[in-house]
Amino acid sequence: MGKKSTLLSRLIGAPYIVWAVIFILVPIGMVAYYAFTDVTGAFTFSNMSEIAKYTDTFLLSIWLGLLATVISLIIAYPLAYIIANSGENRQKIMMMLIMLPMWMNFLLRTYSWMTILEDNGFLTTTLNSVSEEIWGILNEALHSFGKELKPFEPIHLINTRGAVVLGMVYNFLPYMILPIYTVILKMDRSLIEAAQDLGCNKFQVFKNITVPLSLPGVVSGFTMVFVPSVSTFYISQKLGGTGTTLIGDIIETQFQTANNFHLGASLSFVLMILIFICLAVMNKFSDEDGEVII
Amino acid sequence: MKKKLLAVLFVVAILLSTLSPICFAEGKEKDYSHLKGTSINVYNWGEYISDGSEGSLDVNKAFTKKYGIKVNYTTFESNENMYNKLQSGGANYDIVIPSEYMVARLIEEDMLVELDFSNIPNYKYILPKYKNLSFDPENKYSVPYTVGMVGLIYNTTMVDDKVDSWSILWNEKYKGEILMFNNPRDAFGIAQFLLGQSVNTSNPKDWDKAIELLKEQRPLVSSYVMDEIYNKMEGGEAAFAPYYAGDYLSMADVNPDLAFVYPKEGVNYFVDAMCIPKTAENKEAAELYINFMLEEEIAVANANWICYASPHALVLESDDYELKGEPILYPAESQMPKTESFENLSYDIQNYMSQLWGELKVEGNTNIDAYIGLSVTFVLVIVFATFKFVQKKRREKYYD
Structure with a gap:
């Protein structure tokens, strides 16, 4: 009987295994193959040694990705908490509003940010005129003390790292909200009640019950924002100008214009490993905390 | 009664005989009915065909209507892009429209088929000066689609210096207001014209000098872009952008403050040509498509839409051609700038160039x-x- 059911479950599982092999294992194998071969197909480490040139780019990508992830977390956690604790109808509407921008294509959304942030765009001109006014008032006030501010410098939004991080946060924020929201929603309410019975105040309940229990959601949200942020190339190309070339740009160039699949593959390979390490560190924390709860 | 019938028959016979030459002439044009229901894959530059927007003629639709052949139309952003796609074999294309140096490379690597010019009778309309060009010396593989030159677009409200040289793109005064090509060949080309080198130099030291110059320029460049140039120049986002002459005309329509100049050091002269790759699966329909593109009405519609110079004799004379005699596209002999066309670079130089280009992209990034x-x-x-x-x-x- 037991054997039969395993055969059945194996049969049901087969398509997924085939899928995983074709679309996950084989591509990774190909990346590894290209990473360690040269044009003639001979084994080589030369691609790997060339990567040293791009150390700075790797660091910058990881830093900006991390920054975007942390900002997303700061925005998403309270939001998810509020949504999960509000009425059913309101929850539905809020969730739809969060999903709504995702119905539009990612590239289009980023492209429109480019227009919004441009020096002649609405946002920049408004910000500039407002801050110039404030600057003038401040200057006048300081003038009576015999001091003066530096002349006003217009604000630039486009082609800065800030714009890239903004693009990442904007595009990937829903991936942070959704898992946290789900986890908070599914949380066992009786634990909270028990804590309250035992004399916890609201803050203590939040700190000792809600946060530790929602950590799995935070971890998966972290993964889902961090990974695409680190490897993005479109956002940095459109919003970052010349000062923010990320590792994704370099990889894209290798495949699209430089026609150097081998270097591109080895860069991807190293990027994969680095992301893996970052996530392992992240998971380590959540595991430890998991023990703490028990 | 019989007489009447005879008379009717007679009239019919006469009518038929007068009609028959027309019928025969029709019959002379090849019969393409067997291609009905097939499809062709066309791979072209973005924004490079009259597509029916703003009341223009939809060329692909017209082709499908006339021959019943479906056109799967896709676009690429750069020659290198197209080459990679073609070489990796991810998709089959029946028609590609790359630039001259890429045509030369494809020919050299045996990736194109010879065209059967008996299927492309309209080829006779191509002006002789655009036939047998150096990238396809016997003109076996390609049919010119558009021609043009690169020049410098600038915004007159943001620039008060005299603009006649590429060197203005190295002027500190315009820091952050300069756009550059996001493709190595064109970007290097500008530096090379300024240095007085050939854009096809095979000496790595020349390329080193050119990259030095580009690295020097990098802090002044706001971004490396291609099609976004439209948006940025039309919106007054940047003071300078080197780009293709024809595109300037489209941009100046939107923003009349823009001006255009052919810098005195020299400019790149390009020819984009239609070719059929070896992997094409519907060669006959592809040749039919090329021929169709050379029909007067279609060629005029395209020339009006793309705004690039046309190599087509009938277009230049057509009264429907809105850019007839436009001095930027067709400068008089005396106004003609110094030009050089790109040629196919050797494999090593190409690699070297891409490597330098990659270095330029990360050069001087401050990562504190x-x-x-x-x-x-x-x-x-x-x-x-x-x-x-x-x-x-x-x-x-x-x-x-």
Whole structure:
């Protein structure tokens, strides 16, 4: 009987295994193959040694990705908490509003940010005129003390790292909200009640019950924002100008214009490993905390 | 009655005989009915065909209507892009429209088929000066689609210097207001014209000098772009952008403050040509498509829409051609700038160029924020981990 059911479950599982092999294992194998071969197909480490040139780019990508992830977390956690604790109808509407921008294509959304942030765009001109006014008032006030501010410098939004991080946060924020929201929603309410019975105040309940229990959601949200942020190339190309070339740009160039699949593959390979390490560190924390709860 | 019938027959016979030459002439044109229901894959530059927008003629639709052949139309952003797609074999294309140096490369690597010019009778309309060009000396593989030159577009409200040289793109005054080509060949070309080199130089030292110049320029460049140039120049986002002459005409329609000049050091002269790759699956329909593109009405519609110069004799004379005699597209002999066309570079030089281009992209990036941020994160992680560890130990002790 037991054997039969395993055969059945194996049969049901087969398509997924085939899928995983074709679309996950084989591509990774190909990346590894290209990473360690040269044009003639001979084994080589030369691609790997060339990567040293791009150390700075790797660091910058990881830093900006991390920054975007942390900002997303700061925005998403309270939001998810509020949504999960509000009425059913309101929850539905809020969730739809969060999903709504995702119905539009990612590239289009980023492209429109480019227009919004441009020096002649609405946002920049408004910000500039407002801050110039404030600057003038401040200057006048300081003038009576015999001091003066530096002349006003217009604000630039486009082609800065800030714009890239903004693009990442904007595009990937829903991936942070959704898992946290789900986890908070599914949380066992009786634990909270028990804590309250035992004399916890609201803050203590939040700190000792809600946060530790929602950590799995935070971890998966972290993964889902961090990974695409680190490897993005479109956002940095459109919003970052010349000062923010990320590792994704370099990889894209290798495949699209430089026609150097081998270097591109080895860069991807190293990027994969680095992301893996970052996530392992992240998971380590959540595991430890998991023990703490028990 | 019989007479009447005879008379009718007679009239019919006469009518038929007068009609028959027309019928025969029709019959002379090849019969393409067997291609009905098939499809062709066309791979072209973006924004490079009259597509029916703003009341223009939809060329692909017209083709499908006339011959019943479906056109799967896709676009690419650069020659290199197209080459990679073609070479990796991910998709089959029946028609590609790359630039001259890429045509030469495809010919050299045996990736194109010879065209059967008996299927492309309209080829006779191509002006002789655009036939047998150096990239396809016997003109076996390609049919010119558009021609043009690169020049410098600038915004007159933002620039008060005299603009006649590429060197203005190195002027500190315009820091952050300069756009550059985001493709190595064109970007290097500008530096090479300024240095007085050939754009096809095979000496790596020349390329070193050119990259030095580009690296020098990098801090002044706001971004490396291609099609976004439209948006940025039309919106007055940048003062300078080197780009293709024809595109300037479209941009000037939107923003009349824009002006255009052919810098005196020389400019790139390009020919984009229609070719059929070896992997094509519907060669006959592809040739039919090329021929169709050369029909007067279609060629005029395209020339009006794309705004690039046309190599087609009938277009230049057509009254429907809105850009007839436009001095930027068709400068008089005396106004003609110094030009040089790209040729196919050797494999080593190509690799070297891409390598330098990659270096340019990351050159001079200041990453102090990344160093500080990452080290702070690292320290925080360590502190947090030790804190947790100590807490755990203490708790274990407590339970013991």
